[in-house]
Amino acid sequence: MLREPPDAADLLATARDVLLNELLPALPAEKALAARMVANAMAIAARAAAQDDAWEAAALARMPGDPREFAAAIREGRFDPGAAHHAEAAVLLDEITRARCAVSAPRALGKG
Amino acid sequence: MDDARRARLTEWLRAAAGDASLTITATSLLSGGAIQQNWALDVSGGRAWVLRTDNAATLAVSHGRAQEYALLRAAFAAGVTVPEPLFLCEDAAVLGAPFFVMRRVAGTAAGHRVVRSDTLGGGREACVRALGRELARIHSITPPRDDLAFLGAAPADPCAAFIADQRSALDRQRLPRPVLEWGLRHLERTAPAAVPPVLVHNDFRTGNIMLDENGVTAVLDWEFALWSDPHADLGWLCAKCWRFGSDAQEAGGIGSRAALYEGYGSVDDARVRWWEVAAHIRWASIAVDQAERHISGVERNLELALTGHMVPGLEWEILRMVEARDAA
Numbered sequence: 001m002l003r004e005p006p007d008a009a010d011l012l013a014t015a016r017d018v019l020l021n022e023l024l025p026a027l028p029a030e031k032a033l034a035a036r037m038v039a040n041a042m043a044i045a046a047r048a049a050a051q052d053d054a055w056e057a058a059a060l061a062r063m064p065g066d067p068r069e070f071a072a073a074i075r076e077g078r079f080d081p082g083a084a085h086h087a088e089a090a091v092l093l094d095e096i097t098r099a100r101c102a103v104s105a106p107r108a109l110g111k112g
Numbered sequence: 113m114d115d116a117r118r119a120r121l122t123e124w125l126r127a128a129a130g131d132a133s134l135t136i137t138a139t140s141l142l143s144g145g146a147i148q149q150n151w152a153l154d155v156s157g158g159r160a161w162v163l164r165t166d167n168a169a170t171l172a173v174s175h176g177r178a179q180e181y182a183l184l185r186a187a188f189a190a191g192v193t194v195p196e197p198l199f200l201c202e203d204a205a206v207l208g209a210p211f212f213v214m215r216r217v218a219g220t221a222a223g224h225r226v227v228r229s230d231t232l233g234g235g236r237e238a239c240v241r242a243l244g245r246e247l248a249r250i251h252s253i254t255p256p257r258d259d260l261a262f263l264g265a266a267p268a269d270p271c272a273a274f275i276a277d278q279r280s281a282l283d284r285q286r287l288p289r290p291v292l293e294w295g296l297r298h299l300e301r302t303a304p305a306a307v308p309p310v311l312v313h314n315d316f317r318t319g320n321i322m323l324d325e326n327g328v329t330a331v332l333d334w335e336f337a338l339w340s341d342p343h344a345d346l347g348w349l350c351a352k353c354w355r356f357g358s359d360a361q362e363a364g365g366i367g368s369r370a371a372l373y374e375g376y377g378s379v380d381d382a383r384v385r386w387w388e389v390a391a392h393i394r395w396a397s398i399a400v401d402q403a404e405r406h407i408s409g410v411e412r413n414l415e416l417a418l419t420g421h422m423v424p425g426l427e428w429e430i431l432r433m434v435e436a437r438d439a440a
Binding site: 050 | 294297414429
């Protein structure tokens with residue numbers, strides 16, 4: 001609220017457009033991959049800056065134990081199909097992964 | 113390559129090749145993997161060679177040059193299409209690290225180019241049939257082998273060994289990975305019966321196979337080879353995460369699964385599918401390790417940093433595969 005706009009996501013998106021539309025065509029071919037990687041990094045950072053982090057606290061609150069304990073319990077088979085909380089664990093993992101993909105790999109979600 | 117190293121290399125090659133008049137006419141650094149340096153050597157008499165040596169920073173899980181040379185020799189003898197291995201130098205005084213020399217082979221390996229081409233490798237279906245035949249030749253190499261003793265004892269149960277190895281890898285990492293645990297537990301619940309282990313290339317995928325318009329010119333990057341279930345290689349090649357966006361072509365983004373299996377011979381499809389889940393888990397864990405090299409400061413690098421952001425997409429795919437397999 002008190003920060004000066006435009007915000008981080010806007011700046012990154014705007015800068016990325018300049019990179020792809022103005023700089024990339026002027027670069028030698030052997031630098032194109034590096035420029036595309038920079039553009040990819042900026043897109044991920046822009047999505048991370050724009051994401052509401054509330055999902056993380058909500059996911060942790062529902063998780064049986066902390067992430068390390070949850071991982072260990074999965075390994076021990078305590079959330080196997082047929083176990084009492086299998087379905088809840090599956091839904092929680094889906095929700096966490098969907099939120100992670102929204103920043104890192106949005107194309108993995110249904111669109112791909 | 114500086115003059116002093118080049119002079120030492122020339123002396124060494126003269127002795128190794130039994131050619132006192134051998135000269136190096138040109139050297140150039142080829143674009144290699146993250147782990148090795150590959151130099152193109154043009155040598156008198158029209159000889160075109162590649163010299164392979166280590167980068168300063170190497171992954172702990174990959175084999176050294178002497179071991180890779182032994183794997184190449186075994187593969188070459190088994191009829192696998194690999195660059196012919198010529199000389200091994202284990203004396204670090206020559207170049208600063210052990211190296212070996214092999215014949216230079218022409219072709220294209222870059223994954224994104226390969227999956228877009230309808231003609232590379234002799235055409236899509238012919239190419240994946242040839243890849244099936246290459247894998248069958250690799251898998252004709254069976255333990256025990258004195259020349260491959262560095263691979264250790266072959267596991268009695270390769271699927272169980274894979275799960276144990278991956279869990280150890282997760283236990284070494286900084287952050288817990290519940291989704292990878294979910295996938296590994298699924299693999300443990302659904303593991304097929306043990307099969308006799310064979311030599312598995314363990315990185316046989318689009319990007320590591322060199323092609324020209326006529327066919328396969330070289331199977332590259334042997335540093336992760338191990339004794340395991342032969343279906344592990346078929347699963348790694350077919351895994352969706354290694355199709356470079358060409359998802360409809362299930363064999364490496366290049367051609368059909370049916371043609372690959374036909375070229376290979378006898379395939380247990382259910383076992384391959386198990387190894388495809390395994391492939392996503394293993395690649396995700398490798399991606400975590402690569403990103404950690406950047407995060408820890410061992411090797412600050414944008415490509416490594418971005419590789420870490422592939423993990424959530426791989427996890428999503430693992431969840432979908434496990435869900436579908438559990439529902440079936």
